[in-house]
Amino acid sequence: MGSYALRRLIGVVPTLLVIITVAFFMIRVAPGGPFDIERTLPPEIEANIKAAYDLDKPLVVQYIKYLGGVLTGDFGPSYKYKDFTVAELIGAGFPVSLKLGASAMLIALVLGVTLGTVAALRQNSALDYAVMTVAMTGIALPNFVIAPLLALVFGIYLSLLPVAGWSDGGMADMVLPVTAMALPYIAYIARLTRGSMIEVLRSNFIRTARAKGLPEHRVVTKHALRAALLPVVSFLGPATAGIITGSVVIEQIFQVPGIGRYFVQGALNRDYTLVMGVVIFYATLIMVLNLVVDLLYAVLDPRVRYK
Amino acid sequence: MAVIDIRNLEVGFDTPEGKVQAVNGINLSVDRGECIGIVGESGSGKSQTFMAAMGLLARNGTARGEILFQGEQILGLGSRALNRIRGNAMSMIFQDPMTALTPHLRIGDQLTEVLTTHKGLGKRAAAARAVAMLEQVRIPEPARRMRQYPHELSGGMRQRVMIAMALLCEPELLIADEPTTALDVTVQAQVLSLMRDLKDRLNTALVLITHDLGVVAGLADRVMVMYAGLVVEEGPVETIFTDPRHPYTQGLLNSMPRIDRAGEERLTAIPGQPPNLQRLPSGCAFRPRCAYAFERCEQERPELEDIAPGRRKACHRERLEAVS
Incomplete structure (x- = not known):
């Protein structure tokens, strides 16, 4: 399994190269540049600034210089947040994004699996229908709709929680963004778990477990749950990617100083290096997490062996 | 009676x-x-x-x-x-041994849980009884089988495990x-x-x-x-x-x-x-x-x-x- 993981990690490199190349030229297609401001600068000064950042050189030369920088771990300076390098900005934003994303993922898993299991055990009961109806709504509503609704209800009407902001990153600041991020995934995971749990509960080995006279909770947790979780684990790969991209929207709406917000700001400001840095960071993160998910699959199902 | x-x-x-x-x-x-x-x-x-x-x-x-x-x-x-x-x-053996065992649990776990549930045995005592029972149903190398997963056993072997489980x-x-x-x-x-x-x-x-x-x-x-x-x-x-x-x-x-x-x-x-x-x-x-x-x-x-x-x-x- 170790050599499999290593080979997968090496496979990340060519994928990243493609992503960097496409992203690099795509941002340049967008009109405008990082130093376009309403009051136009005298041409000499603008030329000076551009020269300082190599922006006067042909695009291909800039690309090669950028790649060289990335290879040595240098993602360049931010054009907009002067005095900060891109690495510093990502380093500052990542803990915040991680806190949000990991909390959302954990809550989605725990609640989703629990609700799905309960619904499966009470199949076709009122409880089952209630869970599935709520789940359907959760899936149907995109998070950019859920987020402002939550802010409106809990922030403004009820005044229970801050509408937005991240004063100290405490519990109160986290509740709304984490909820908005987690809700659709709770719904997805609950539906997935319910479906696979119903199927597993009908399988022969569950009949054997019951015939052995094991208490029902043991049958469910020890014999059924692990088998029922396999589809959920497969979903974790796309789900992490979804949580990461979703955080871009959520952090913007709730004004959370994470990577997602830097990404949006960077794109609006044509802060080329910042956008590139975040793209590379996100891409690597998603690929590594997908590898982790695949390895987790082998842990859950001993029949799966990676060579 | x-x-x-x-x-x-x-x-x-x-x-x-x-x-x-x-x-x-x-x-x-x-x-x-x-x-x-x-x-x-x-x-x-x-x-x-x-x-x-x-x-x-x-x-x-x-x-x-x-x-x-x-x-x-x-x-x-x-x-x-x-x-x-x-x-x-009262215990029961089923028709299809290929699917009757839980795929993600070791044979040993699936056997011993019967004894820990019904007879209140500790893990070690249960494992010893399970190995003895595997021997009785003529499974070679019972101690090694205990650590294996169902997919590592043949159909006939799995049915013997089922029989052993039922007789524990x-x-x-x-x-x-x-x-x-x-x-x-x-x-x-x-x-x-x-x-x-x-x-x-x-x-x-x-x-x-x-x-x-x-x-x-x-x-x-x-x-x-x-x-x-x-x-x-x-x-x-x-x-x-x-x-x-x-x-x-x-x-x-x-x-x-x-x-x-x-x-x-x-x-x-x-x-x-x-x-x-x-x-x-x-x-x-x-x-x-x-x-x-x-x-x-x-x-x-x-x-x-x-x-x-x-x-x-x-x-x-x-x-x-x-x-x-």
């Missing part, structure tokens, strides 16, 4: 097409050390009778009647109360539902001889559910033939084979190749199909397929009657002579 005594058992299933009656009021009892073979086609209700006893009916299934296990009515007990008995004093608590009653059907013929013979040994040694009551009369001949003391949820014939194994009294039993025997009569006669199939359990024919359920049927069979369902000591049949015909 009989180990298990089933009285007037009816099992039905609610389906979108209406109620399906799988078992239509059967009576049977099994004594200690006795092996009874339950024979019949798919859908004759032979498995569902014992699924009801184990509390393992599908969600849409309901059972009525009485099932006395060592004198205690167990039909209708909740799973909590049944769990004192299942896997402990030394049950009073062992129900084997088609225990050899999914196995290779050579492995079948090994598993059968193993079961014969264990039955003799442990003096366990054994219910052998099968459609294979060969299996019954080798193992059972008494045979019950079921058709459409009813018992149609019952008797000691020798007399059933030499002197079948019900046309269905006779049909089953004629459709089975026999080494002692090789070349003497052609195999004959029973004409027609097993009946639709939702629309059973009037009178005798076997009538549409029966070569001996006459008017009375259409009007009146034959009751299961004593015809000789220990022998019963449900047929209006006194004797089975060929009808022209």
Whole structure:
């Protein structure tokens, strides 16, 4: 399994190269540049600034210089947040994004699996229908709709929680963004778990477990749950990617100083290096997490062996 | 006292097409050390009778009647109360060993949990008992098997694990539902001889559910033939084979190749199909397929009657002579 993981990690490199190349030229297609401001600068000064950042050189030369920088771990300076390098900005934003994303993922898993299991055990009961109806709504509503609704209800009407902001990153600041991020995934995971749990509960080995006279909770947790979780684990790969991209929207709406917000700001400001840095960071993160998910699959199902 | 005594058992299933009656009021009892073979086609209700006893009916299934296990009515007990008995004093082996074990748990875990649940043994004591039991069912290298997963074992090996699992608590009653059907013929013979040994040694009551009369001949003391949820014939194994009294039993025997009569006669199939359990024919359920049927069979369902000591049949015909 170790050599499999290593080979997968090496496979990340060519994928990243493609992503960097496409992203690099795509941002340049967008009109405008990082130093376009309403009051136009005298041409000499603008030329000076551009020269300082190599922006006067042909695009291909800039690309090669950028790649060289990335290879040595240098993602360049931010054009907009002067005095900060891109690495510093990502380093500052990542803990915040991680806190949000990991909390959302954990809550989605725990609640989703629990609700799905309960619904499966009470199949076709009122409880089952209630869970599935709520789940359907959760899936149907995109998070950019859920987020402002939550802010409106809990922030403004009820005044229970801050509408937005991240004063100290405490519990109160986290509740709304984490909820908005987690809700659709709770719904997805609950539906997935319910479906696979119903199927597993009908399988022969569950009949054997019951015939052995094991208490029902043991049958469910020890014999059924692990088998029922396999589809959920497969979903974790796309789900992490979804949580990461979703955080871009959520952090913007709730004004959370994470990577997602830097990404949006960077794109609006044509802060080329910042956008590139975040793209590379996100891409690597998603690929590594997908590898982790695949390895987790082998842990859950001993029949799966990676060579 | 009989180990298990089933009285007037009816099992039905609610389906979108209406109620399906799988078992239509059967009576049977099994004594200690006795092996009874339950024979019949798919859908004759032979498995569902014992699924009801184990509390393992599908969600849409309901059972009525009485099932006395060592004198205690167990039909209708909740799973909590049944769990004192299942896997402990009464255990069951299923048809398909390839899917009957939990794929993500080690053999050892699946065996020892029976002992920790029912006998309150510690992990180590349970593991020692499990290894000893694997040895008894003739599994080579039992200590290594304990650490393996089901997919690392062959089908015959897995069925032995199932048998070991069922015997761990030394049950009073062992129900084997088609225990050899999914196995290779050579492995079948090994598993059968193993079961014969264990039955003799442990003096366990054994219910052998099968459609294979060969299996019954080798193992059972008494045979019950079921058709459409009813018992149609019952008797000691020798007399059933030499002197079948019900046309269905006779049909089953004629459709089975026999080494002692090789070349003497052609195999004959029973004409027609097993009946639709939702629309059973009037009178005798076997009538549409029966070569001996006459008017009375259409009007009146034959009751299961004593015809000789220990022998019963449900047929209006006194004797089975060929009808022209």
